[in-house]
Amino acid sequence: MPQVKIIAKNFMDMVASLPAIKLDKLYNNVFICEAILRSLPPLAKKYVLQMLYIDVPVPSTMMEEWVLADGASKHRVAIDRLIQLRIFSEIVDRKRGTSYSLNRTFQNNLQKHIISGGVLPREPMNSDNAIKLPSLQELEAYANKKWESFLLQLINSGHGEKLTGISESMMKIFQRGLLSQRDKDGPRLTESGFQFLLMDTNAQLWYIIREYISNAEERNVEPADLISFLLELSFHVTGEAYNSNTLTEVQRKTLKDLEDLGLVKLQQGMKDSWFIPTKLATNLSVSLADSSSRKEGFVVMETNFRMYAYSTSKLQCEILRLFARIEYQLPNLIACAITKESLYNAFDNGITSDQIITFLQQNSHPRCADRVPSIPENVTDQIRLWEGDLKRIEMTQAHFYDEFPSKDVFEAACDFAREWGGLLWEDSKRMRLVVKSEIHNQMREFLHTQSK
Amino acid sequence: MPSVASKQYSDDVSLLVLLLDTNPLFWSNTSITFSQFLSHVLAFLNAVLGLNQLNQVVVIATGYSSCDYIYDSSLTSNHGNFESRGTGMPPLFASLLKKLEDFVTKDEELSREEGHEDRTPSCLLSGSLSMALCYIQRVFRSGHIHPQPRILCLQGSPDGPEQYVAVMNSIFSAQRLMVPIDSCYIGVQNSAFLQQASYITGGVHHTPKQLDGLFQYLTTIFATDLHSRGFVQLPKPIGVDFRASCFCHKKTIDMGYICSVCLSIFCEHHKKCSTCGSVFGQSKLDEASSVSDKKRKAPHT
Numbered sequence: 001m002p003q004v005k006i007i008a009k010n011f012m013d014m015v016a017s018l019p020a021i022k023l024d025k026l027y028n029n030v031f032i033c034e035a036i037l038r039s040l041p042p043l044a045k046k047y048v049l050q051m052l053y054i055d056v057p058v059p060s061t062m063m064e065e066w067v068l069a070d071g072a073s074k075h076r077v078a079i080d081r082l083i084q085l086r087i088f089s090e091i092v093d094r095k096r097g098t099s100y101s102l103n104r105t106f107q108n109n110l111q112k113h114i115i116s117g118g119v120l121p122r123e124p125m126n127s128d129n130a131i132k133l134p135s136l137q138e139l140e141a142y143a144n145k146k147w148e149s150f151l152l153q154l155i156n157s158g159h160g161e162k163l164t165g166i167s168e169s170m171m172k173i174f175q176r177g178l179l180s181q182r183d184k185d186g187p188r189l190t191e192s193g194f195q196f197l198l199m200d201t202n203a204q205l206w207y208i209i210r211e212y213i214s215n216a217e218e219r220n221v222e223p224a225d226l227i228s229f230l231l232e233l234s235f236h237v238t239g240e241a242y243n244s245n246t247l248t249e250v251q252r253k254t255l256k257d258l259e260d261l262g263l264v265k266l267q268q269g270m271k272d273s274w275f276i277p278t279k280l281a282t283n284l285s286v287s288l289a290d291s292s293s294r295k296e297g298f299v300v301m302e303t304n305f306r307m308y309a310y311s312t313s314k315l316q317c318e319i320l321r322l323f324a325r326i327e328y329q330l331p332n333l334i335a336c337a338i339t340k341e342s343l344y345n346a347f348d349n350g351i352t353s354d355q356i357i358t359f360l361q362q363n364s365h366p367r368c369a370d371r372v373p374s375i376p377e378n379v380t381d382q383i384r385l386w387e388g389d390l391k392r393i394e395m396t397q398a399h400f401y402d403e404f405p406s407k408d409v410f411e412a413a414c415d416f417a418r419e420w421g422g423l424l425w426e427d428s429k430r431m432r433l434v435v436k437s438e439i440h441n442q443m444r445e446f447l448h449t450q451s452k
Numbered sequence: 453m454p455s456v457a458s459k460q461y462s463d464d465v466s467l468l469v470l471l472l473d474t475n476p477l478f479w480s481n482t483s484i485t486f487s488q489f490l491s492h493v494l495a496f497l498n499a500v501l502g503l504n505q506l507n508q509v510v511v512i513a514t515g516y517s518s519c520d521y522i523y524d525s526s527l528t529s530n531h532g533n534f535e536s537r538g539t540g541m542p543p544l545f546a547s548l549l550k551k552l553e554d555f556v557t558k559d560e561e562l563s564r565e566e567g568h569e570d571r572t573p574s575c576l577l578s579g580s581l582s583m584a585l586c587y588i589q590r591v592f593r594s595g596h597i598h599p600q601p602r603i604l605c606l607q608g609s610p611d612g613p614e615q616y617v618a619v620m621n622s623i624f625s626a627q628r629l630m631v632p633i634d635s636c637y638i639g640v641q642n643s644a645f646l647q648q649a650s651y652i653t654g655g656v657h658h659t660p661k662q663l664d665g666l667f668q669y670l671t672t673i674f675a676t677d678l679h680s681r682g683f684v685q686l687p688k689p690i691g692v693d694f695r696a697s698c699f700c701h702k703k704t705i706d707m708g709y710i711c712s713v714c715l716s717i718f719c720e721h722h723k724k725c726s727t728c729g730s731v732f733g734q735s736k737l738d739e740a741s742s743v744s745d746k747k748r749k750a751p752h753t
Binding site for chain 2: 034038042043045046049050052065066067070071074113114115283
């Protein structure tokens with residue numbers, strides 16, 4: 001049995017929580033096997049490769065010898081993940097203990113993929129039909145614009161015009177965890193909403209897609225089909241046109257929604273219509289598991305707490321506004337300052353100092369990023385100190401005991417409290433005791449027995 | 453010499469530079485044919501590329517008298533190769549095989565032009581190591597977001613002691629760049645150069661015993677990315693052959709003379725160092741015999 005519980009935090013957890021039959025059907029598709037392989041933790045990938053051509057089950061004791069002592073926890077995590085995704089099947093034998101073997105379909109598909117590469121179910125259309133394909137830069141600009149307007153609409157609903165073609169109900173689903181409805185004021189961002197904004201694009205994209213897929217069942221769309229289509233999409237080539245007549249009806253509807261998110265660009269010709277995947281789509285399988293952001297940064301942080309962001313995007317301005325005070329905005333630059341008030345504001349909204357610092361580090365301008373550390377230490381230290389300011393006082397519910405009849409009873413009571421792990425404070429000179437509320441009842445009974 | 457610690461990486465994106473031995477003198481008499489060997493290697497490359505979308509692979513062929521870049525995965529991605537649809541080979545490697553064929557023919561011509569020197573049948577390891585390091589240096593300079601580079605040397609030819617200086621220089625450059633050099637030796641004798649290379653740069657050296665299981669060796673040991681190497685059991689070095697070869701005759705020696713200025717190694721006494729030009733005094737051995745004569749006279753006074 002897997003020793004780690006599944007909490008559906010991200011997309012792969014959702015895939016892992018699909019019922020067994022559906023998961024096995026997913027593995028019939030070579031590209032899904034490949035995408036899932038890429039999403040595994042590094043140690044798990046290694047195990048899959050090593051077991052690829054082994055037909056007999058391998059005892060778990062032998063597998064434990066493959067790692068050094070300090071890798072034992074990573075080993076456990078890797079094995080659990082492989083069992084959750086049904087890539088490893090566990091065989092428990094009383095004599096020989098547990099052993100693992102690779103899922104047969106998965107193994108065959110991966111072997112085929114390694115030896116003969118993979119062929120997509122559709123080929124790019126030839127460009128001799130005089131289709132005007134957008135260049136890669138145009139495509140990227142288009143994708144970014146679409147994604148930003150989607151995000152802006154996500155967090156600004158209620159005020160603004162409708163920027164994208166997504167229906168009101170779909171938006172509500174996406175906003176489910178992120179915005180909270182208040183009666184008097186408009187909807188406000190929740191704590192998870194703020195954290196969502198500070199994540200990097202890929203993580204945000206996967207969150208939205210996860211919501212979209214979990215909602216699929218209500219719209220009578222099979223989630224496994226959606227998952228397989230999305231993972232297949234990530235293997236297409238950016239910038240090449242693919243004919244839409246190779247898609248099923250469901251996939252075509254999905255494509256329309258994906259266009260609003262900026263994942264594909266739909267175009268219509270005289271006879272056919274085709275779709276062009278953007279970089280957002282093909283990068284889907286880059287970071288399925290964790291979010292290692294590898295894009296250009298734009299923030300320069302100075303030691304006098306001033307921040308300069310080389311960006312023109314409204315969305316990034318909104319994000320910076322979360323924790324910094326925007327001083328002025330120039331055509332290519334946003335000048336801000338990190339102050340105590342702006343940070344207190346952010347902390348009130350539930351953002352932690354670690355998130356702010358990670359955001360700054362991940363988005364630091366290439367010139368700054370080469371420096372070690374990329375953000376000046378006095379800034380990071382001060383942010384953490386200001387957060388610590390708000391956490392000086394910690395409250396625990398407790399009871400206060402006074403006027404003990406004798407020293408022995410006092411000592412006995414102290415020991416009793418210590419055994420139960422509830423002793424918070426004692427004063428042996430004046431025989432006073434502060435004990436956690438949870439064990440108050442036991443303490444009372446103990447003292448009754450003592451006094452008899 | 454303690455091996456250097458490699459850089460700490462947080463993810464497992466890797467750049468693998470594979471140095472493939474195509475020395476015809478070695479491949480003419482081995483237990484495994486070159487095409488079988490290639491099928492193992494190509495499957496291994498496909499596996500490495502499949503582990504992570506951002507992984508890159510560069511293949512450099514090491515011939516008898518020349519080396520060349522055969523394949524670079526970053527150049528062929530995002531281009532649909534329409535030409536190779538019909539062949540049944542994966543589109544990734546049709547270009548690799550063609551270039552390999554061209555290279556082997558060119559290498560053969562070059563070695564014929566050079567004539568039959570009295571050289572050990574070694575491959576040009578120093579040349580391909582230098583090319584690999586130049587490529588990696590270019591990757592380092594392209595920005596701070598780059599995959600973790602490592603070099604894998606697949607070799608069967610014996611060492612050529614005339615390449616000692618060049619190979620050691622490449623090894624020390626790799627050590628300074630913190631690029632591990634793994635080596636998989638499939639030949640008969642032992643390769644001191646490869647053992648030293650892996651030991652000094654913190655890579656893994658292994659000699660597979662059964663060559664028809666080469667793919668399994670490659671994926672188990674050499675596909676491990678640098679991030680995971682901290683906690684995975686990998687073959688440890690046992691007894692590295694640290695013998696040097698002399699600079700004058702290129703012979704492997706155990707004891708010799710060393711210039712105190714530039715540390716060049718010679719097997720016999722020279723008047724002047726050939727590398728830095730510093731003049732040597734009288735040999736210590738001659739001095740020792742004259743000192744002992746003087747000592748016999750000393751007790752008189």
